[in-house]
Amino acid sequence: MTMNQQLKQGNYITQAWLVILLALLYGSALAGVHVGLSDRIEHNKRNEIYSQIPNLVPDAVQEKTQEKTVQGLDGKTTIVYQACDAKGQCIGWVLRGSGQGFADRIELLVGIDPTLSSITGMYVLDQKETPGLGNYITDPERFQNQFATKKIDPPLVVVKSDPDPQHEILAITGATISSESVSDTVNKTIANLKQPILDLNR
Amino acid sequence: MAASEPTALERFINGILPENPVFRQLLGMCPVLAVTNGMKPAMTMAAATASVLICANIIISLIRGFLKPHLRILVFTLTIATFVTITDRFLAAYVYTMSKQLGPYVPLIIVNCLIISRCEICASKQRVSVAIADAVGMSIGYALPLACIATVRELLGSGTWFGCPVLAESWWPRWGIMVLPPGGFLVLGILLATSEWYTHRRAARAGM
Numbered sequence: 001m002t003m004n005q006q007l008k009q010g011n012y013i014t015q016a017w018l019v020i021l022l023a024l025l026y027g028s029a030l031a032g033v034h035v036g037l038s039d040r041i042e043h044n045k046r047n048e049i050y051s052q053i054p055n056l057v058p059d060a061v062q063e064k065t066q067e068k069t070v071q072g073l074d075g076k077t078t079i080v081y082q083a084c085d086a087k088g089q090c091i092g093w094v095l096r097g098s099g100q101g102f103a104d105r106i107e108l109l110v111g112i113d114p115t116l117s118s119i120t121g122m123y124v125l126d127q128k129e130t131p132g133l134g135n136y137i138t139d140p141e142r143f144q145n146q147f148a149t150k151k152i153d154p155p156l157v158v159v160k161s162d163p164d165p166q167h168e169i170l171a172i173t174g175a176t177i178s179s180e181s182v183s184d185t186v187n188k189t190i191a192n193l194k195q196p197i198l199d200l201n202r
Numbered sequence: 203m204a205a206s207e208p209t210a211l212e213r214f215i216n217g218i219l220p221e222n223p224v225f226r227q228l229l230g231m232c233p234v235l236a237v238t239n240g241m242k243p244a245m246t247m248a249a250a251t252a253s254v255l256i257c258a259n260i261i262i263s264l265i266r267g268f269l270k271p272h273l274r275i276l277v278f279t280l281t282i283a284t285f286v287t288i289t290d291r292f293l294a295a296y297v298y299t300m301s302k303q304l305g306p307y308v309p310l311i312i313v314n315c316l317i318i319s320r321c322e323i324c325a326s327k328q329r330v331s332v333a334i335a336d337a338v339g340m341s342i343g344y345a346l347p348l349a350c351i352a353t354v355r356e357l358l359g360s361g362t363w364f365g366c367p368v369l370a371e372s373w374w375p376r377w378g379i380m381v382l383p384p385g386g387f388l389v390l391g392i393l394l395a396t397s398e399w400y401t402h403r404r405a406a407r408a409g410m
Contacts, residue, residue, distance in 0.1 A: 017266050019276055026284040033288050037295040044298040128305050131239055132359075132381040 023154065036049035049081070049096070049109060056111025057083035057092035064088055070196040080188070080193060090114050093197060096125070097189025101181040104128035106137070110186050114150065116194050122147035122186060127178075134178035143172055143179070147186065152194070155187040207328060210335035217339025224347035225397045229316040234348060235386035237307050244352035245345070246300045250293065251309055253342030254285045256334065262325035263333035269326055278321040279312075286312045316344060319342050348394045351389045355380045 054060050060083035067079050092114055098107040104127070111121035122144050129135045136142045150156055151166045159182045163170040171179035177196040208216065223229045230251070237243040258281050262269075269277060290308045293301040301308065311317070320340055325333040356362055359380030361369035379385050 015270060015273065018265065018270070019273055019280065022277060022280055024264075026280060030284060030287055035292050037291045040295040041291070041298075044295070119263070126302065130382070132378050 022111075049094070052109055052123045053081060053083050053094055053111075054093050056109055056123060057113075058120060059085050060091060061086050064179060065094075068197075068200060070193060070200060072192040072196060074192055078193065080197060092120055094188050095193050097185050097192075099181055100184030101127055102129055102134050102175070102177040106178075106181055106185060108182065108185060108189075110147075110189055112117060112190065116197060117152055119147050119150045119186070119190075122182070124182065129178045130175065133172070134175040136172045136175060137178050137182050143182075146170060152190055155191070156183040158183050210332045213324060213328075213332055213336035214339035217336060217341075217343040218346070219343070222343045222347065223316045223340055224344065225394060227316075227319075229319060230266060230314045230344060231289060231390075233307055233314070234351065234390060235383065238348055238352040238355055238386055238389075239359060239381045240356045240362075241349070241352045242300065243303055244348045246297065246304060247294070247307065248341070248345035248348045250289045251311055251314060251316070251344055252305075252337075253289055254282060254311055255320060255344075256337040256340055257336035258282050258317055259320055259325040259333040260261045260330060262321045263328065263330045266326045266328075267342065274322075274326060275318075277327075278318050282317050282321070283312050289312075297300060347393065350393060351386065354389045355385050 002147060048064050050065060053062055053065055064084035064086070066082040066084065068082055069077055070080055073075050078096065080096075082090055083092045083094055087093050093112050093116070095110045095112065096107070097110065098105050100106070106124060106129070107126040109123045109125060110119060110123075111123075112118065113120055124138045124144065127135065127137060138144070146163070146169060147156075149165055150169070154167060157168050158171050158176065159168045160171050160176070169179065169183045203206045217223070221227060224231075224234055233247050233251070258278070261281050262278060265277070286309060289311070290301070293304070293308060320336060324336040328336075353363065356364075357368060358377045361367060361371060361374050361376060378387070380389075
């Protein structure tokens with residue numbers, strides 16, 4: 001190594017030592033925060049799912065819920081929630097699904113009956129749709145409640161007026177794309193997990 | 203040069219009105235427009251920005267003697283990004299619903315020019331006590347316009363304040379536009395015009 005190169009290397013460290021030191025310190029601080037808080041954050045998410053189970057499957061008791069791991073038709077392993085009543089009897093399933101919305105991914109939960117023939121509820125977990133239009137997909141009265149009466153087969157269709165009570169979803173005015181994204185995601189989630197769940201019961 | 207630098211008190215007062223970040227410097231416009239459709243998200247955003255600004259100012263002021271001119275922006279960004287990530291995790295852990303509602307706007311505090319400008323203008327040149335006073339002043343100066351805009355938008359758009367019903371729906375039709383992005387632009391524009399008009403009028407009176 002020549003004298004010149006050594007000088008240059010020394011120079012590099014004198015220039016950048018603060019950046020390197022800070023990067024190390026900040027990195028460990030972030031790691032510490034992550035270790036300290038990640039359990040709590042995960043817990044918050046789980047709580048939100050569990051708190052919705054009684055709304056998605058009528059008469060379900062939060063504490064009796066069982067988590068089952070299934071492999072969807074898309075090959076991915078997913079957790080599904082088996083909703084049970086106070087006696088521990090299985091009275092339905094809660095599935096978690098996600099799909100592209102108008103602005104960003106929409107994450108939702110679907111409740112279905114134990115025979116997997118009809119939907120018992122729908123809840124949007126996470127969305128970034130247009131405030132005042134698309135974000136009404138999170139509104140129970142305006143949108144979410146209508147899913148509770150629908151049949152699974154054939155898949156849901158979005159219409160702009162006079163929805164059929166069993167197969168059609170009434171779109172939110174001014175937010176047809178958001179409405180369609182939600183009903184598509186519901187259809188896909190059910191199609192993906194229906195057979196694996198039926199196989200579980202065997 | 204050192205003698206002409208503002209004192210802690212001057213820094214503090216400057217941030218609130220004379221050099222108000224929103225009305226005078228027009229910094230940090232993204233959250234001003236995006237999260238002011240309600241008081242709760244607006245105040246959470248103001249608190250998150252304040253915590254990042256105060257922490258970043260303290261650290262930069264402590265290490266100001268070691269800063270190399272050509273590496274300083276890198277150090278500022280590194281510091282700000284770290285505190286923003288920490289703030290984001292804390293929000294997700296302790297105010298989960300609010301963190302969900304703010305979505306990407308909390309990580310976006312990293313690119314809020316208000317913070318890096320305070321590191322550059324004050325914290326990298328002055329001692330810690332002045333840097334803290336500056337950060338607190340600027341934080342208040344940032345929270346006030348957010349509160350103004352959010353109050354107007356939430357009252358007119360949803361009839362509530364901090365989520366509590368104020369205007370009954372029976373006699374106050376909801377102005378949907380106030381909750382939507384155009385409402386943010388409208389209210390900000392009107393407030394900016396008012397503050398300009400007031401400043402000019404005061405200057406004109408002082409001139410007479």
